[in-house]
Amino acid sequence: xxxxxxxxxxxxxxxxxxxxxxxxxxxxxxxxxxxxxxxxxxxxxxxxxxxxxxxxxxxxxxxxxxxxxxxxxxxxxxxxxxxxxxxxxxxxxxxxxxxxxxxxxxxxxxxxxxxxxxxxxxxxxxxxxxxxxxxxxxxxxxxxxxxxxxxxxxxxxxxxxxxxxxxxxxxxxxxxxxxxxxxxxxxxxxxxxxxxxxxxxxxxxxxxxxxxxxxxxxxxxxxxxxxxxxxxxxxxxxxxxxxxxxxxxxxxxxxxxxxxxxxxxxxxxxxxxxxxxxxxxxxxxxxxxxx
Amino acid sequence: xxxxxxxxxxxxxxxxxxxxxxxxxxxxxxxxxxxxxxxxxxxxxxxxxxxxxxxxxxxxxxxxxxxxxxxxxxxxxxxxxxxxxxxxxxxxxxxxxxxxxxxxxxxxxxxxxxxxxxxxxxxxxxxxxxxxxxxxxxxxxxxxxxxxxxxxxxxxxxxxxxxxxxxxxxxxxxxxxxxxxxxxxxxxxxxxxxxxxxxxxxxxxxxxxxxxxxxxxxxxxxxxxxxxxxxxxxxxxxxxxxxxxxxxxxxxxxxxxxxxxxxxxxxxxxxxxxxxxxxxxxxxxxxxxxxxxxxxxxxxxxxxxxxxxxxxxxxxxxxxxxxxxxxxxxxxxxxxxxxxxxxxxxxxxxxxxxxxxxxxxxxxxxxxxxxxxxxxxxxxxxx
Numbered sequence: 001x002x003x004x005x006x007x008x009x010x011x012x013x014x015x016x017x018x019x020x021x022x023x024x025x026x027x028x029x030x031x032x033x034x035x036x037x038x039x040x041x042x043x044x045x046x047x048x049x050x051x052x053x054x055x056x057x058x059x060x061x062x063x064x065x066x067x068x069x070x071x072x073x074x075x076x077x078x079x080x081x082x083x084x085x086x087x088x089x090x091x092x093x094x095x096x097x098x099x100x101x102x103x104x105x106x107x108x109x110x111x112x113x114x115x116x117x118x119x120x121x122x123x124x125x126x127x128x129x130x131x132x133x134x135x136x137x138x139x140x141x142x143x144x145x146x147x148x149x150x151x152x153x154x155x156x157x158x159x160x161x162x163x164x165x166x167x168x169x170x171x172x173x174x175x176x177x178x179x180x181x182x183x184x185x186x187x188x189x190x191x192x193x194x195x196x197x198x199x200x201x202x203x204x205x206x207x208x209x210x211x212x213x214x215x216x217x218x219x220x221x222x223x224x225x226x227x228x229x230x231x232x233x234x235x236x237x238x239x240x241x242x243x244x245x246x247x248x249x250x251x252x253x254x255x256x257x258x259x260x261x262x263x264x265x266x267x268x269x270x271x272x273x274x275x276x277x278x279x280x281x282x283x284x285x286x287x288x289x290x291x
Numbered sequence: 292x293x294x295x296x297x298x299x300x301x302x303x304x305x306x307x308x309x310x311x312x313x314x315x316x317x318x319x320x321x322x323x324x325x326x327x328x329x330x331x332x333x334x335x336x337x338x339x340x341x342x343x344x345x346x347x348x349x350x351x352x353x354x355x356x357x358x359x360x361x362x363x364x365x366x367x368x369x370x371x372x373x374x375x376x377x378x379x380x381x382x383x384x385x386x387x388x389x390x391x392x393x394x395x396x397x398x399x400x401x402x403x404x405x406x407x408x409x410x411x412x413x414x415x416x417x418x419x420x421x422x423x424x425x426x427x428x429x430x431x432x433x434x435x436x437x438x439x440x441x442x443x444x445x446x447x448x449x450x451x452x453x454x455x456x457x458x459x460x461x462x463x464x465x466x467x468x469x470x471x472x473x474x475x476x477x478x479x480x481x482x483x484x485x486x487x488x489x490x491x492x493x494x495x496x497x498x499x500x501x502x503x504x505x506x507x508x509x510x511x512x513x514x515x516x517x518x519x520x521x522x523x524x525x526x527x528x529x530x531x532x533x534x535x536x537x538x539x540x541x542x543x544x545x546x547x548x549x550x551x552x553x554x555x556x557x558x559x560x561x562x563x564x565x566x567x568x569x570x571x572x573x574x575x576x577x578x579x580x581x582x583x584x585x586x587x588x589x590x591x592x593x594x595x596x597x598x599x600x601x602x603x604x605x606x607x608x609x610x611x612x613x614x615x616x617x618x619x620x621x622x623x624x625x626x627x628x629x630x631x632x633x634x635x636x637x638x639x640x641x642x643x644x645x646x647x648x649x650x651x652x653x654x655x656x657x658x659x660x661x662x663x664x665x666x667x668x669x670x671x672x673x674x
Binding site: 090095097103112223226230260268269275276279 | 543
């Protein structure tokens, strides 16, 4: 039983990171119908930025964290302006390929700048554990869970209660109509990319104490975030986090109870099952076109 | 400019619309046939890889270019073909048999993948094919009684009708070339048949195709099966060329390379697969060249422009250290993909068509001829 709870908590913590990356996919997808295959790599880059600020420049953890988030938000805007905006409106395949290309580029550049070693960020939570009876919970994992909850709530409120959030949802439904209604679609898209890169950075920094930051971490975790996003329904913010947590728990349970090898495959088997049985996911809603 | 006057349907579906085609493709074939006796063994080896990549490219074009179903899982089909060959070879099955068996098995698995894919479009299909490829990769690593797991499998030298064909012999090159040519001719004929027309109809509009009486499900599965089978054939050749296969060769990276092949070549014509394959395979020799010769050349140029020997040496060492950076290949891939998507969406073959049209229409060429329509209204979610 104790093992089970222990696995559950570490699964939830890992799942929250998947959820945060999936949240990035969902934000961009909601606003522009673009699926950003470079989301994991934005997370990796955010982690490296934080490492530069905290580990190399010796800034305070929180200042470094904020600096990394700000820098990455700017980077997200630049990436949107340079790579995505010129091809908005073209078939989805082109945009997928462009973001795959961007991911390749970021991975290699990060490898050139920061090397290929595993890097570690010293955080206030990396030491210490919370003991409840005989249950031992590490602070770093709890911090990931807490931060995910906060971010998810903030983003949910932002999308559903603020004018800007409504504008984003409108431009996702129909860019042209939104433009006619006076919504500055270009600026909206740019802001969405900034937010999505910032969320990715949070994931990267929170992840740093659990698995180390290296240049391929984005690819590995980015691919795991797809099942999370699909499970939650691709356009739903709470769905992304719930999907992420489910995938994380399934993965960690499969690693513990099933023979070796299932751990890496389980998320994808779940993904295929979801796509076959309920393609709109847990929280998505299926829209049909009238002909 | 030559005007083709077509009087009936037979004129329209000719493989060689006019004599110019026969001449130019005849010259190309002759050059390819004398290539092994002229080129160095390294370039020959690259040429074999071009043939294999181009075969996969044609397979992917049938699925992605002509049926409109994107796939990022073709490395898995290639792996299944390669492993079938390696496994059957252990039981002394002759080459023609396991070659066909690999194609048949891969085609069957392709059809099995195609059934679930019927319900998926766009991004979901891409994600599903990625998952399929990752699962296959894991199975290859774990099913040790058949695949020997991560140790990999040794592939014996090809023996065709009692004659051994080493992997760097001209005969092996001719084998790969003939597989490529047969695939291309077969695909050209396929695209002129009702099946091929149905593929294109599905790509252009599924709803319209269905309302014209095209059995969308059947043709999508057919497209998957044909594409997978061709990739399986290529897999057999790939296994023989490498003479050793292991799961880490068939990663997502390889699937992406195949997509890059058709993206760079152009997704609307079979020429694209070949041009893209040449491009992708030749990146490696180009990078080697960059490492070996470029630093000296740049230093030489700097010296002619009046830089002192110390500065020139400095420049040389800087360029050399840049060119030998580890991630350079990945960065160049990334930049190439982004640049092609942004500025040359029709690929290399599209560029060739533009240049050709420019000279044909000389003073009247307009750039807008090739402009693509941007659609902001259509939501890919609502279909």
